[in-house]
Amino acid sequence: MGLDQILARVRAAEQAAGRAAGSVTLIAVSKVQPAERVQAVLDQGHRVFGENYVQEAAGKWPDWRAAYGPLQVHMIGPLQTNKAKLAVDLFDAIHTLDRPSLAQKLASLGQARGSLPQLFVQVNTGEEPQKAGVLPADLPGFLRDCAGLGLSPHGLMCIPPEDQDPTPHFAVLARMAADHGLSGLSMGMSSDFEVAIAHGATHIRVGSAIFGARTYPTP
């Protein structure tokens, strides 16, 4: 599809939902994409990207920041506690705060360095056993624990089950965010970002629709 078409669809979805133009941040998910595809999108002027792997991001974004000037890189993949220090130095936002041990680690890093990336709490809205994220029933307690540690998450994030209609998941995430006074909503991917925008997404994470299909290195 390409960046321009996706941006046009985002603007149309904002308008259809009665939302201000520019109220949705398009995160271009560049994980495992060849450098020339990412550079093409940088050259078109886009400045907000998403990555899933700390090591991969560390290998490319410092150079691109130096070359292209101010940009935002969002961590949207699972974050191991032992990579948290690298992550807070590298990313502008972390969408995958999903457990108490990571909250503790981020809180202590924040104390040491005086600031932290913007944080989203990942919620496992589908209650899938293999998927990361705080269970909906545990969210109030988790947010209380975060507050106790001095963390103030900006919003919530979800990845709906692959085989289901995402609509109820987006709706429930939006309701939970409103219940807790959180303004950020990270939801919606290539196949469903317009639905997510209709339900109040503030950040959509779109990869293959911008860059083309990902080819993972064979293990």
Ligand SMILES: *Cc1c(COP(=O)(O)O)cnc(C)c1O
């Ligand atoms: C890879 C990924 C995306 C982008 O997926 P597409 O279907 O390529 O748009 C979005 N969110 C998360 C958490 C991802 O891991």
